Amino acid sequence: MQPRGMPHIRRSAEARVITKPASAGWHIRAIALTVLVFALVLAQAVAAFAKPESLAPLAEKISPSVVNITTSTVVEGRTGPRGIVPEGSPFEDFFREFQDRNRDGEGPRPRRSSALGSGFVISEDGFVVTNNHVIDGADEITIEFFSGEELKATVIGTDPNTDIALLKVEAETPLPFVKFGDSNLARVGDWVIAMGNPLGQGFSVSAGIVSARNRALSGTYDDYIQTDAAINRGNSGGPLFNMDGDVIGVNTAILSPNGGSIGIGFSMASNVVTRVVDQLKEYGETRRGWLGVRIQDVTQDVADAMGLEKAAGALITDVPDGPAKEAGLLTGDVIMSFDGVEVEDTRGLVRQVGNSPVGATVRVTVMREGKSQTIKVVLGRREDADGAADTGGEAPEQDKEPETKDFLGLTLAPLTGTIREELGVETDTVGLAVTAVDEASEAFEKGLRTGDIITEAGQQKVATIADLEARVQAAKDAGRKSLLLLVRRAGDPRFVALSLGD
Structure with missing residues (x-):
């Protein structure tokens, strides 16, 4: 017989065996919950740090370096007031007499035209960056600082290719200035601030994000940052800041159907601007490779x-x-x-x-x-390099009626003196003239037109129909499915690949 009390001891042991895992699980869940709460608090803190509650401290810090730019230009005047009064008005005779008197006198008088833009100071000794189109053709340039002080500016140099201009003012005391940042570090989604003088309303701040990078508009050296920060007429030449207060772009253009901001603005990237500014400061002009x-x-x-x-x-x-x-x-x-x-x-x-x-x-x-x-x-x-002339090869004289050939939707003929004269082609140009194009052909789809000159086929010069046929056969023998043609139009060359078919 078992001693009395053993069942109680066994039950206690079983209870302990059962309750220990339950107790451990509760502690694990408690720890996990604590970690989760801490992570949420940390995430909120990081988010609050990434997006400040107010941009005012940053705006106060960098705004003294942003300037308004007013330009003055003398333009040809008009001969008397026009379109001021309707026909039949009691003042019609008065204004007609005024116009006649002006025409009989000294003629149109010059008048001054003003334009507004923005800029920013990049050194304490008074160098100012803006857009070239803001000051282009100006007789006088006035810089208005955030404090209200005004100074006359001189042009150090301009670069129409990137639409950048460097100005200089002479101030009695060191000027507040900003420095350029690395635009390559700007990411799509980063916060940015645009500052300037929109529509002549005076100093203004707008905020947004980087919408896209490496945008090209029309220039050879374009590298634009796209932003939805409000940019309007008058903002041109103003800075685009990152959250560190560094300039990562120069506000230059907007895309808009009505002339106002619709959230598609473009700033020339600072890594392009800094190279231009350095050269303008040193040479007064750009020196590109x-x-x-x-x-x-x-x-x-x-x-x-x-x-x-x-x-x-x-x-x-x-x-x-x-x-x-x-x-x-x-x-x-x-x-x-x-x-x-x-x-x-x-x-x-x-x-x-x-x-x-x-x-x-x-x-x-x-x-x-x-x-x-x-x-x-x-x-x-x-x-x-501007004005560099193109070079060509020797052209054989061919004044007789040329041989023609239909080739992949093109009708081709060797260049003769007559064809050269009709197309305005220089006498030293060698090639085959396109005299007709089938509008249903691949050649037409890829832009070939009557008057084009094919100077190479398969990266070899062609002067006759036989040359072209040899190039076609060589491409087929090499297993190529298309033939590369060098096509010139008004002297401008481009390569076009046409399928050879079966």
Whole structure:
């Protein structure tokens, strides 16, 4: 017989065995709940830090460096008041007499026209950045500071390509200024502040986010930050700030159907502006690198026609006299890297070349006839390259009735003296003239038109129909499904790939 009390002891042991896990589980859940609450509090604190309750402290800090710009220009006056009174008005005779008297006298009198814009101070000794279009053609430039003080400004230099101008004022005391930030660090969604003088209403602040990066409008060196911070006429030349109070852009343009802000504004990225400003400060002008080639993007059909692995790089369509020609670059080369940086497209290459020092020796890697080559090029200066003439080959005289050929929707004929005269083509141009285009063809879809000149096929020069037929056969023998043509229109070259069919 078991001793009395044992069942009680057994039950207690069982109770302990049962209750211990339950107790441990409760503690684990309590700890997990505490961690969750702490994480939520931390997240709220981080969010509060990322988005301040008020932008006033930041605005107060940086606003003294933002200025209003007023320009004055003398323009030709009009001959008397026009359209002021309707016909039949009792004042009609008076204004007609006034106009007649003005016409019989000294004629139109010049008048002054004013314009408004914005800018910002970048040094305590009075350098001011704004847009070129704000001060272009101005006879007088007045800078109004946040304090209300006004000073006359002089133009140090301008760059129409990026729409940037550098001004200088002479102040008796050091001026408050702001510094540029790294625009490459700006992310889509980051908070930004725009400051300026919208619609001539005086100092104004607006806030928004970075909506997009690397926008291109119309310029060669464009690198715009898109923002929904309110930008209107008069904001041009004003700064776009990040939350550290650094300038990451210069407000330049808006996209709007009615002239007012609809939340699509563009600021030239600070990493572009700083290079321009440094050159304007040192030289009074810009000095950009110049490679000396005409280029186009490598599309997939062009890549297929050239046997390239991927559609990347910049395809050279022409090599006029200049650094590239002296170094040995050729039409049809595909630039794959420039100065050690891989080339994705023409826009990136143009910007990289322009940012390179004049006179620098750079390595340019190209694909030529399926093989990679690296060529050293000494860069020239872009601003000295204007007016560079294109070069061509020798053109045979062909005054007889030319042979024609129908080719992939095109009717082609060799260039003769008569055709050259009709098309305004220089006598040294060699190629085949497009005399007709089938509007249902791939050639028409890709933009070929009557009057175009085909100077190369399969990256080889063509002067006769026989040359073209040989290039077509060579492409087919190589297993190519398309043929690359170099087409010129009014002297401007571009490559077009046409499918050869079965």
